[in-house]
Amino acid sequence: MNAAVARGPALLMRMVAYEFRKRIQFRAGFVVREVLNGTVEPLVMLFVYTALYGSAASMAEGDGEVALGGWTYREIIQYVAGLVVVRKLVFHNRALDLATEIFEGRVTKYLVMPFRFFVLLQGRFVQYTLMQLAVATLAWCIGYALAPEYWLMPVGAKATAQAITLVLMGSYCCFLVFFILNAMAFWLDVIWSLLVMAWFVIGFTGGALVPVSQMPAALYEVLSYGFPYWMITAPIELLMGRLGTGDFLHGAALVGGQLLALDLLRRWIWRRGLARYVGAGM
Protein backbone atom coordinates (compact mmCIF):
# COMPACT_ATOMS: atom_id res chain seq x y z
CA MET A 1 0.00 0.00 0.00
CA ASN A 2 1.58 3.28 -0.97
CA ALA A 3 1.65 6.38 1.26
CA ALA A 4 -1.01 8.27 -0.72
CA VAL A 5 -3.54 5.44 -0.26
CA ALA A 6 -2.68 5.16 3.44
CA ARG A 7 -3.40 8.85 3.93
CA GLY A 8 -6.74 8.53 2.13
CA PRO A 9 -9.05 7.78 5.11
CA ALA A 10 -7.52 10.56 7.22
CA LEU A 11 -7.92 13.01 4.37
CA LEU A 12 -11.50 11.81 3.82
CA MET A 13 -12.38 12.42 7.48
CA ARG A 14 -10.78 15.83 7.34
CA MET A 15 -12.77 16.77 4.23
CA VAL A 16 -16.05 15.56 5.78
CA ALA A 17 -15.39 17.76 8.82
CA TYR A 18 -14.47 20.65 6.54
CA GLU A 19 -17.64 20.30 4.45
CA PHE A 20 -19.77 20.17 7.60
CA ARG A 21 -18.06 23.32 8.84
CA LYS A 22 -18.82 25.08 5.57
CA ARG A 23 -22.52 24.13 5.60
CA ILE A 24 -22.99 25.23 9.22
CA GLN A 25 -21.14 28.46 8.57
CA PHE A 26 -23.22 29.30 5.51
CA ARG A 27 -26.32 28.87 7.65
CA ALA A 28 -24.82 31.13 10.32
CA GLY A 29 -24.21 33.63 7.52
CA PHE A 30 -27.86 33.37 6.45
CA VAL A 31 -29.05 34.10 9.99
CA VAL A 32 -26.72 37.06 10.28
CA ARG A 33 -27.52 38.53 6.86
CA GLU A 34 -31.25 37.92 6.63
CA VAL A 35 -32.52 37.66 10.20
CA LEU A 36 -30.31 39.86 12.38
CA ASN A 37 -29.60 42.51 9.75
CA GLY A 38 -31.34 45.82 10.53
CA THR A 39 -31.96 45.06 14.20
CA VAL A 40 -28.91 46.78 15.68
CA GLU A 41 -29.74 50.44 14.98
CA PRO A 42 -33.29 50.29 16.40
CA LEU A 43 -31.92 48.58 19.51
CA VAL A 44 -29.35 51.33 20.04
CA MET A 45 -31.95 54.04 19.39
CA LEU A 46 -34.19 52.42 21.99
CA PHE A 47 -31.51 53.02 24.64
CA VAL A 48 -30.95 56.57 23.40
CA TYR A 49 -34.67 57.32 23.60
CA THR A 50 -34.89 55.79 27.07
CA ALA A 51 -32.14 58.13 28.28
CA LEU A 52 -33.71 61.11 26.51
CA TYR A 53 -37.21 60.55 27.90
CA GLY A 54 -35.66 59.90 31.32
CA SER A 55 -33.99 63.30 31.15
CA ALA A 56 -37.23 64.96 29.99
CA ALA A 57 -39.22 63.28 32.77
CA SER A 58 -36.78 64.47 35.43
CA MET A 59 -37.24 68.05 34.20
CA ALA A 60 -41.00 67.87 33.75
CA GLU A 61 -43.38 69.28 36.32
CA GLY A 62 -46.36 67.15 37.35
CA ASP A 63 -47.04 63.44 36.89
CA GLY A 64 -48.37 63.50 33.32
CA GLU A 65 -46.68 61.40 30.64
CA VAL A 66 -43.93 63.33 28.86
CA ALA A 67 -44.36 63.83 25.12
CA LEU A 68 -41.43 64.92 22.95
CA GLY A 69 -42.33 66.18 19.49
CA GLY A 70 -45.81 64.69 19.90
CA TRP A 71 -44.52 61.22 20.83
CA THR A 72 -44.76 59.65 24.27
CA TYR A 73 -42.15 57.15 25.45
CA ARG A 74 -44.54 54.25 25.04
CA GLU A 75 -45.28 55.29 21.46
CA ILE A 76 -41.58 55.61 20.71
CA ILE A 77 -40.94 52.09 21.96
CA GLN A 78 -43.69 50.85 19.65
CA TYR A 79 -42.18 52.86 16.82
CA VAL A 80 -38.78 51.25 17.37
CA ALA A 81 -40.45 47.82 17.43
CA GLY A 82 -42.18 48.73 14.16
CA LEU A 83 -38.83 49.79 12.67
CA VAL A 84 -37.34 46.34 13.27
CA VAL A 85 -40.16 44.75 11.28
CA VAL A 86 -40.73 47.38 8.58
CA ARG A 87 -37.07 47.86 7.64
CA LYS A 88 -36.75 44.15 6.95
CA LEU A 89 -39.26 44.54 4.13
CA VAL A 90 -37.41 47.39 2.45
CA PHE A 91 -35.38 46.28 -0.56
CA HIS A 92 -31.68 46.37 0.28
CA ASN A 93 -29.05 47.36 -2.25
CA ARG A 94 -27.03 44.22 -1.46
CA ALA A 95 -29.63 42.20 -3.38
CA LEU A 96 -28.69 43.86 -6.69
CA ASP A 97 -25.31 43.31 -8.37
CA LEU A 98 -26.02 44.92 -11.73
CA ALA A 99 -23.12 47.40 -11.45
CA THR A 100 -20.62 44.54 -11.21
CA GLU A 101 -22.13 42.90 -14.29
CA ILE A 102 -21.81 46.16 -16.21
CA PHE A 103 -18.29 46.82 -14.93
CA GLU A 104 -17.13 43.34 -15.92
CA GLY A 105 -18.91 43.44 -19.28
CA ARG A 106 -21.25 40.54 -18.51
CA VAL A 107 -24.51 42.22 -19.54
CA THR A 108 -24.16 41.10 -23.16
CA LYS A 109 -25.51 37.61 -22.52
CA TYR A 110 -28.78 39.04 -21.25
CA LEU A 111 -29.29 41.22 -24.31
CA VAL A 112 -29.62 38.25 -26.68
CA MET A 113 -32.23 36.44 -24.59
CA PRO A 114 -35.86 36.42 -25.79
CA PHE A 115 -37.16 38.47 -22.86
CA ARG A 116 -36.57 41.78 -21.15
CA PHE A 117 -33.54 41.81 -18.87
CA PHE A 118 -35.42 43.83 -16.24
CA VAL A 119 -37.78 40.89 -15.63
CA LEU A 120 -34.85 38.94 -14.15
CA LEU A 121 -34.23 41.71 -11.65
CA GLN A 122 -37.92 42.06 -10.87
CA GLY A 123 -37.81 38.35 -10.04
CA ARG A 124 -35.10 39.09 -7.52
CA PHE A 125 -37.24 41.85 -6.00
CA VAL A 126 -40.15 39.43 -5.61
CA GLN A 127 -37.90 36.74 -4.11
CA TYR A 128 -36.38 39.26 -1.69
CA THR A 129 -39.81 40.53 -0.66
CA LEU A 130 -41.23 37.05 -0.08
CA MET A 131 -38.19 36.02 1.94
CA GLN A 132 -38.28 39.19 4.01
CA LEU A 133 -42.04 38.94 4.56
CA ALA A 134 -41.39 35.60 6.23
CA VAL A 135 -38.46 36.99 8.24
CA ALA A 136 -40.44 40.11 9.26
CA THR A 137 -43.39 37.98 10.37
CA LEU A 138 -41.02 35.84 12.41
CA ALA A 139 -39.40 38.95 13.92
CA TRP A 140 -42.83 40.37 14.84
CA CYS A 141 -43.88 37.06 16.47
CA ILE A 142 -40.64 36.81 18.48
CA GLY A 143 -40.94 40.42 19.62
CA TYR A 144 -44.59 39.97 20.58
CA ALA A 145 -43.82 36.77 22.49
CA LEU A 146 -40.97 38.45 24.40
CA ALA A 147 -42.61 41.79 25.26
CA PRO A 148 -46.32 41.82 24.38
CA GLU A 149 -47.06 44.91 26.47
CA TYR A 150 -44.47 47.05 24.62
CA TRP A 151 -44.50 45.49 21.15
CA LEU A 152 -46.29 47.14 18.27
CA MET A 153 -49.78 45.65 17.95
CA PRO A 154 -51.58 46.76 14.74
CA VAL A 155 -54.86 48.56 15.39
CA GLY A 156 -56.65 46.43 12.80
CA ALA A 157 -56.47 44.29 9.66
CA LYS A 158 -57.26 47.26 7.41
CA ALA A 159 -54.43 49.35 8.88
CA THR A 160 -52.07 46.38 8.50
CA ALA A 161 -53.01 45.92 4.83
CA GLN A 162 -52.58 49.66 4.21
CA ALA A 163 -49.20 49.71 5.97
CA ILE A 164 -47.91 46.69 4.04
CA THR A 165 -49.09 48.24 0.77
CA LEU A 166 -47.18 51.45 1.48
CA VAL A 167 -44.03 49.62 2.58
CA LEU A 168 -44.03 47.44 -0.53
CA MET A 169 -44.66 50.39 -2.85
CA GLY A 170 -41.82 52.27 -1.14
CA SER A 171 -39.63 49.18 -1.32
CA TYR A 172 -40.22 49.00 -5.08
CA CYS A 173 -39.21 52.68 -5.31
CA CYS A 174 -35.99 51.73 -3.47
CA PHE A 175 -35.47 48.90 -5.94
CA LEU A 176 -35.83 51.36 -8.82
CA VAL A 177 -33.48 53.87 -7.18
CA PHE A 178 -30.86 51.15 -6.68
CA PHE A 179 -31.33 49.94 -10.25
CA ILE A 180 -30.76 53.48 -11.54
CA LEU A 181 -27.67 53.92 -9.37
CA ASN A 182 -26.36 50.54 -10.49
CA ALA A 183 -26.94 51.55 -14.12
CA MET A 184 -24.77 54.61 -13.49
CA ALA A 185 -21.89 52.10 -13.70
CA PHE A 186 -22.18 52.54 -17.50
CA TRP A 187 -20.62 55.97 -16.92
CA LEU A 188 -18.89 55.79 -13.54
CA ASP A 189 -17.62 52.16 -13.47
CA VAL A 190 -17.67 51.89 -9.67
CA ILE A 191 -20.76 53.05 -7.80
CA TRP A 192 -20.94 51.23 -4.46
CA SER A 193 -20.47 54.47 -2.52
CA LEU A 194 -23.52 55.95 -4.28
CA LEU A 195 -25.54 52.95 -3.10
CA VAL A 196 -24.39 53.30 0.48
CA MET A 197 -25.05 57.04 0.37
CA ALA A 198 -28.55 56.46 -1.00
CA TRP A 199 -29.19 53.93 1.76
CA PHE A 200 -28.19 56.52 4.41
CA VAL A 201 -30.30 59.24 2.86
CA ILE A 202 -33.36 57.02 2.37
CA GLY A 203 -33.04 55.73 5.92
CA PHE A 204 -32.65 59.15 7.52
CA THR A 205 -35.35 60.87 5.47
CA GLY A 206 -37.69 57.94 6.03
CA GLY A 207 -37.34 57.97 9.81
CA ALA A 208 -34.99 55.08 10.47
CA LEU A 209 -33.32 57.02 13.27
CA VAL A 210 -35.98 59.53 14.35
CA PRO A 211 -39.65 59.42 13.27
CA VAL A 212 -40.14 62.04 10.56
CA SER A 213 -43.19 63.37 12.41
CA GLN A 214 -40.99 64.02 15.45
CA MET A 215 -38.59 66.16 13.44
CA PRO A 216 -38.94 69.96 13.31
CA ALA A 217 -42.10 71.04 11.46
CA ALA A 218 -40.27 72.55 8.47
CA LEU A 219 -38.27 69.36 7.93
CA TYR A 220 -41.38 67.23 8.32
CA GLU A 221 -43.21 69.33 5.72
CA VAL A 222 -40.47 68.67 3.17
CA LEU A 223 -39.81 65.01 3.97
CA SER A 224 -43.47 64.05 4.02
CA TYR A 225 -43.53 64.42 0.22
CA GLY A 226 -40.87 61.75 -0.30
CA PHE A 227 -41.48 58.02 -0.62
CA PRO A 228 -39.04 57.18 2.23
CA TYR A 229 -41.43 58.77 4.75
CA TRP A 230 -44.34 56.74 3.38
CA MET A 231 -42.20 53.62 3.42
CA ILE A 232 -40.98 53.77 7.03
CA THR A 233 -42.58 56.31 9.38
CA ALA A 234 -46.09 56.46 7.89
CA PRO A 235 -46.74 52.67 7.81
CA ILE A 236 -45.73 52.39 11.46
CA GLU A 237 -48.02 55.30 12.32
CA LEU A 238 -50.80 53.56 10.40
CA LEU A 239 -50.23 50.39 12.43
CA MET A 240 -50.32 52.44 15.63
CA GLY A 241 -53.50 54.22 14.61
CA ARG A 242 -51.88 57.66 14.46
CA LEU A 243 -52.74 57.90 10.74
CA GLY A 244 -55.94 56.82 9.01
CA THR A 245 -57.34 55.81 5.63
CA GLY A 246 -57.28 59.37 4.29
CA ASP A 247 -53.55 59.58 5.00
CA PHE A 248 -53.03 56.18 3.37
CA LEU A 249 -54.75 57.30 0.17
CA HIS A 250 -52.76 60.53 0.12
CA GLY A 251 -49.52 58.59 0.66
CA ALA A 252 -50.36 55.92 -1.89
CA ALA A 253 -51.00 58.61 -4.53
CA LEU A 254 -47.71 60.36 -3.72
CA VAL A 255 -45.66 57.16 -3.74
CA GLY A 256 -47.46 55.91 -6.87
CA GLY A 257 -46.49 59.09 -8.71
CA GLN A 258 -42.88 58.80 -7.62
CA LEU A 259 -42.83 55.14 -8.56
CA LEU A 260 -43.95 55.95 -12.10
CA ALA A 261 -41.43 58.79 -12.39
CA LEU A 262 -38.62 56.52 -11.17
CA ASP A 263 -39.65 53.81 -13.63
CA LEU A 264 -39.52 56.26 -16.53
CA LEU A 265 -36.11 57.44 -15.36
CA ARG A 266 -34.98 53.83 -15.04
CA ARG A 267 -35.97 53.09 -18.66
CA TRP A 268 -34.26 56.23 -19.94
CA ILE A 269 -31.02 55.63 -18.02
CA TRP A 270 -30.91 51.99 -19.13
CA ARG A 271 -31.36 52.92 -22.80
CA ARG A 272 -28.71 55.65 -22.60
CA GLY A 273 -26.38 53.31 -20.76
CA LEU A 274 -26.78 50.49 -23.27
CA ALA A 275 -25.95 52.94 -26.05
CA ARG A 276 -22.55 53.41 -24.37
CA TYR A 277 -22.03 49.75 -23.57
CA VAL A 278 -19.40 47.99 -25.68
CA GLY A 279 -19.54 44.54 -24.12
CA ALA A 280 -16.01 44.61 -22.76
CA GLY A 281 -15.30 44.62 -19.08
CA MET A 282 -12.49 45.92 -16.90
Place this chain on the structure above:
Amino acid sequence: MRIGFVRKSQFRVEFLNQVLMDLCFYASFILTFDILYGLGGEGDLNLGGWSHEEMRVYLGMVFVADGLFMTFLGQQWHFGQDLKNGNLDSIRVRPGSPAFLYFFQRFSPEGLTNLVFGMGWLAFALAGVVPEQTGALTLLWALPCALAVIAWSQVFLMLSYNVVEFWLLNSDVGHLVSMLLSNFGERPLEVYPSVVGRVLKFVLPVAGMAWYPASLVLGRLDAGFALLYPLLLLLFAAAVLRVFRRGFRRYESAMG
Protein backbone atom coordinates in the same frame (compact mmCIF):
# COMPACT_ATOMS: atom_id res chain seq x y z
CA MET B 1 0.09 55.11 0.65
CA ARG B 2 1.47 55.73 -2.84
CA ILE B 3 -0.38 52.68 -4.19
CA GLY B 4 -3.56 53.90 -2.48
CA PHE B 5 -3.33 57.24 -4.27
CA VAL B 6 -2.56 55.59 -7.62
CA ARG B 7 -5.52 53.23 -7.18
CA LYS B 8 -7.91 56.07 -6.42
CA SER B 9 -6.66 58.25 -9.28
CA GLN B 10 -8.27 55.66 -11.61
CA PHE B 11 -11.72 56.34 -10.18
CA ARG B 12 -11.85 60.02 -9.36
CA VAL B 13 -15.64 60.25 -9.25
CA GLU B 14 -15.71 57.26 -6.92
CA PHE B 15 -13.18 59.04 -4.70
CA LEU B 16 -15.48 62.06 -4.46
CA ASN B 17 -18.49 59.82 -3.90
CA GLN B 18 -16.80 58.03 -1.04
CA VAL B 19 -15.92 61.33 0.60
CA LEU B 20 -19.53 62.46 0.14
CA MET B 21 -20.80 59.14 1.46
CA ASP B 22 -18.97 59.52 4.74
CA LEU B 23 -19.99 63.16 4.98
CA CYS B 24 -23.62 62.01 4.63
CA PHE B 25 -22.98 59.53 7.43
CA TYR B 26 -21.54 62.28 9.64
CA ALA B 27 -24.33 64.71 8.73
CA SER B 28 -27.00 62.14 9.61
CA PHE B 29 -25.42 61.74 13.06
CA ILE B 30 -25.14 65.47 13.67
CA LEU B 31 -28.72 66.10 12.49
CA THR B 32 -30.11 63.20 14.53
CA PHE B 33 -28.65 64.52 17.76
CA ASP B 34 -29.57 68.12 16.89
CA ILE B 35 -33.16 66.94 16.45
CA LEU B 36 -33.14 64.87 19.64
CA TYR B 37 -31.69 67.63 21.81
CA GLY B 38 -34.00 70.13 20.08
CA LEU B 39 -37.04 68.15 21.28
CA GLY B 40 -36.57 69.65 24.72
CA GLY B 41 -37.38 73.14 23.42
CA GLU B 42 -36.05 75.64 25.95
CA GLY B 43 -35.20 72.93 28.51
CA ASP B 44 -31.74 71.37 28.49
CA LEU B 45 -32.19 67.70 27.69
CA ASN B 46 -29.23 65.43 28.24
CA LEU B 47 -28.35 61.91 27.19
CA GLY B 48 -27.06 59.98 30.16
CA GLY B 49 -25.59 63.20 31.53
CA TRP B 50 -24.10 64.35 28.22
CA SER B 51 -25.15 67.88 27.21
CA HIS B 52 -25.59 68.82 23.56
CA GLU B 53 -22.18 70.55 23.46
CA GLU B 54 -20.48 67.52 25.02
CA MET B 55 -22.29 65.26 22.60
CA ARG B 56 -20.77 67.21 19.71
CA VAL B 57 -17.32 66.42 21.09
CA TYR B 58 -18.36 62.78 21.43
CA LEU B 59 -19.43 62.74 17.79
CA GLY B 60 -16.09 64.32 16.85
CA MET B 61 -14.33 61.35 18.46
CA VAL B 62 -16.68 58.96 16.61
CA PHE B 63 -15.84 60.63 13.28
CA VAL B 64 -12.09 60.53 13.96
CA ALA B 65 -12.35 56.85 14.89
CA ASP B 66 -14.30 56.18 11.69
CA GLY B 67 -11.78 58.17 9.62
CA LEU B 68 -8.85 56.20 11.04
CA PHE B 69 -10.66 52.96 10.42
CA MET B 70 -11.53 53.85 6.82
CA THR B 71 -8.02 55.13 6.09
CA PHE B 72 -5.98 52.18 7.31
CA LEU B 73 -8.22 49.22 8.09
CA GLY B 74 -10.54 48.92 5.08
CA GLN B 75 -9.10 45.50 4.23
CA GLN B 76 -10.96 43.99 7.18
CA TRP B 77 -14.18 43.88 5.11
CA HIS B 78 -12.56 41.22 2.89
CA PHE B 79 -11.16 39.06 5.65
CA GLY B 80 -13.97 36.48 5.80
CA GLN B 81 -13.95 36.00 2.03
CA ASP B 82 -10.15 35.86 1.79
CA LEU B 83 -10.07 33.34 4.59
CA LYS B 84 -12.63 31.18 2.82
CA ASN B 85 -10.89 31.49 -0.55
CA GLY B 86 -7.52 30.62 0.96
CA ASN B 87 -5.94 33.92 -0.03
CA LEU B 88 -3.87 34.35 3.11
CA ASP B 89 -0.86 32.24 2.05
CA SER B 90 1.12 35.29 1.04
CA ILE B 91 0.97 36.78 4.54
CA ARG B 92 2.27 33.65 6.27
CA VAL B 93 5.78 34.99 6.37
CA ARG B 94 8.18 35.44 9.23
CA PRO B 95 9.19 37.53 11.04
CA GLY B 96 6.34 39.80 9.86
CA SER B 97 3.07 39.74 11.75
CA PRO B 98 0.32 38.20 9.55
CA ALA B 99 -2.28 40.42 11.23
CA PHE B 100 -0.29 43.57 10.49
CA LEU B 101 0.54 42.50 6.92
CA TYR B 102 -3.07 41.64 6.13
CA PHE B 103 -5.05 44.40 7.80
CA PHE B 104 -2.74 47.29 6.94
CA GLN B 105 -2.30 46.42 3.27
CA ARG B 106 -4.83 48.99 2.05
CA PHE B 107 -4.50 52.74 2.39
CA SER B 108 -7.54 54.85 1.57
CA PRO B 109 -7.05 58.48 0.49
CA GLU B 110 -10.81 59.12 0.78
CA GLY B 111 -10.67 57.84 4.35
CA LEU B 112 -7.86 60.29 5.01
CA THR B 113 -9.94 63.13 3.55
CA ASN B 114 -12.80 62.20 5.85
CA LEU B 115 -10.41 61.97 8.77
CA VAL B 116 -9.52 65.60 8.08
CA PHE B 117 -13.24 66.52 8.10
CA GLY B 118 -13.70 64.55 11.32
CA MET B 119 -10.77 66.37 12.94
CA GLY B 120 -12.28 69.67 11.78
CA TRP B 121 -15.60 68.83 13.42
CA LEU B 122 -13.80 67.76 16.60
CA ALA B 123 -11.90 71.06 16.72
CA PHE B 124 -15.17 72.98 16.22
CA ALA B 125 -16.89 70.99 18.96
CA LEU B 126 -13.97 71.35 21.37
CA ALA B 127 -13.85 75.10 20.80
CA GLY B 128 -17.40 75.31 22.09
CA VAL B 129 -16.90 73.42 25.30
CA VAL B 130 -13.34 72.78 26.44
CA PRO B 131 -12.09 76.17 27.66
CA GLU B 132 -14.90 76.24 30.21
CA GLN B 133 -14.61 72.66 31.31
CA THR B 134 -10.99 71.60 31.33
CA GLY B 135 -8.95 74.45 29.98
CA ALA B 136 -6.79 74.71 26.89
CA LEU B 137 -3.64 73.51 28.70
CA THR B 138 -5.22 70.22 29.67
CA LEU B 139 -6.23 69.77 26.08
CA LEU B 140 -2.57 69.88 25.02
CA TRP B 141 -1.87 66.53 26.64
CA ALA B 142 -5.38 65.06 26.75
CA LEU B 143 -6.13 65.35 23.03
CA PRO B 144 -3.01 63.48 21.80
CA CYS B 145 -3.65 60.81 24.44
CA ALA B 146 -7.28 60.56 23.33
CA LEU B 147 -6.31 60.18 19.67
CA ALA B 148 -3.72 57.53 20.53
CA VAL B 149 -6.35 55.58 22.49
CA ILE B 150 -8.76 55.79 19.54
CA ALA B 151 -6.16 54.42 17.11
CA TRP B 152 -5.10 51.65 19.48
CA SER B 153 -8.68 50.63 20.26
CA GLN B 154 -9.75 50.65 16.62
CA VAL B 155 -6.95 48.29 15.58
CA PHE B 156 -7.47 45.73 18.31
CA LEU B 157 -11.25 45.89 18.36
CA MET B 158 -11.25 45.29 14.61
CA LEU B 159 -8.92 42.35 15.10
CA SER B 160 -11.15 40.95 17.83
CA TYR B 161 -14.24 41.13 15.58
CA ASN B 162 -12.46 39.27 12.82
CA VAL B 163 -10.98 36.41 14.81
CA VAL B 164 -14.51 34.98 14.98
CA GLU B 165 -14.21 34.21 11.27
CA PHE B 166 -11.52 31.59 11.98
CA TRP B 167 -14.17 29.52 13.71
CA LEU B 168 -17.23 30.60 11.69
CA LEU B 169 -15.77 30.89 8.23
CA ASN B 170 -17.26 33.62 5.97
CA SER B 171 -20.41 33.73 8.06
CA ASP B 172 -20.54 37.54 8.32
CA VAL B 173 -20.54 37.12 12.10
CA GLY B 174 -17.43 39.29 12.22
CA HIS B 175 -19.27 42.02 10.30
CA LEU B 176 -22.31 41.73 12.52
CA VAL B 177 -20.23 41.96 15.71
CA SER B 178 -18.33 44.89 14.22
CA MET B 179 -21.55 46.67 13.27
CA LEU B 180 -23.21 45.90 16.59
CA LEU B 181 -20.36 47.09 18.77
CA SER B 182 -19.54 50.08 16.56
CA ASN B 183 -23.17 51.17 16.80
CA PHE B 184 -23.11 50.78 20.56
CA GLY B 185 -19.83 52.69 20.78
CA GLU B 186 -21.21 55.58 18.77
CA ARG B 187 -23.44 56.63 21.68
CA PRO B 188 -22.29 57.53 25.20
CA LEU B 189 -22.14 54.42 27.36
CA GLU B 190 -24.25 56.05 30.07
CA VAL B 191 -27.38 55.60 27.92
CA TYR B 192 -27.16 51.80 28.22
CA PRO B 193 -28.12 49.65 31.19
CA SER B 194 -25.16 49.50 33.56
CA VAL B 195 -24.33 45.88 32.76
CA VAL B 196 -24.08 46.67 29.04
CA GLY B 197 -21.97 49.73 29.84
CA ARG B 198 -19.59 47.61 31.92
CA VAL B 199 -19.22 45.02 29.18
CA LEU B 200 -18.43 47.77 26.68
CA LYS B 201 -15.86 49.24 29.04
CA PHE B 202 -14.15 46.19 30.49
CA VAL B 203 -14.85 43.09 28.38
CA LEU B 204 -14.88 44.35 24.80
CA PRO B 205 -13.47 47.83 25.38
CA VAL B 206 -15.51 49.67 22.76
CA ALA B 207 -15.29 52.57 25.21
CA GLY B 208 -11.80 53.24 23.87
CA MET B 209 -13.27 54.23 20.51
CA ALA B 210 -15.06 57.40 21.59
CA TRP B 211 -16.32 57.28 25.18
CA TYR B 212 -12.95 57.26 26.94
CA PRO B 213 -11.32 59.83 24.61
CA ALA B 214 -14.29 62.22 24.81
CA SER B 215 -14.57 61.81 28.57
CA LEU B 216 -10.84 62.39 28.94
CA VAL B 217 -10.73 65.68 27.04
CA LEU B 218 -13.92 66.87 28.74
CA GLY B 219 -12.52 66.12 32.19
CA ARG B 220 -15.31 63.68 33.04
CA LEU B 221 -13.03 60.90 34.36
CA ASP B 222 -11.47 60.20 37.74
CA ALA B 223 -7.68 60.46 37.57
CA GLY B 224 -7.28 56.81 38.66
CA PHE B 225 -9.63 55.47 36.00
CA ALA B 226 -8.07 57.71 33.34
CA LEU B 227 -4.63 56.29 34.13
CA LEU B 228 -5.59 52.64 34.51
CA TYR B 229 -7.91 52.26 31.53
CA PRO B 230 -5.10 52.34 28.92
CA LEU B 231 -3.52 49.42 30.79
CA LEU B 232 -6.70 47.46 30.28
CA LEU B 233 -6.49 48.27 26.56
CA LEU B 234 -2.94 46.90 26.51
CA LEU B 235 -4.08 43.67 28.14
CA PHE B 236 -6.97 43.41 25.69
CA ALA B 237 -4.58 43.85 22.76
CA ALA B 238 -2.29 41.12 24.08
CA ALA B 239 -5.25 38.75 24.49
CA VAL B 240 -6.58 39.47 21.01
CA LEU B 241 -3.18 38.87 19.42
CA ARG B 242 -2.94 35.56 21.25
CA VAL B 243 -6.39 34.47 20.04
CA PHE B 244 -5.57 35.63 16.51
CA ARG B 245 -2.41 33.52 16.47
CA ARG B 246 -4.35 30.51 17.73
CA GLY B 247 -7.11 31.09 15.16
CA PHE B 248 -4.62 31.49 12.36
CA ARG B 249 -3.46 27.93 12.95
CA ARG B 250 -6.90 26.83 11.76
CA TYR B 251 -6.37 28.48 8.40
CA GLU B 252 -6.37 26.07 5.48
CA SER B 253 -5.65 27.40 2.04
CA ALA B 254 -7.38 24.49 0.27
CA MET B 255 -10.96 24.75 -1.05
CA GLY B 256 -12.39 28.00 -2.21
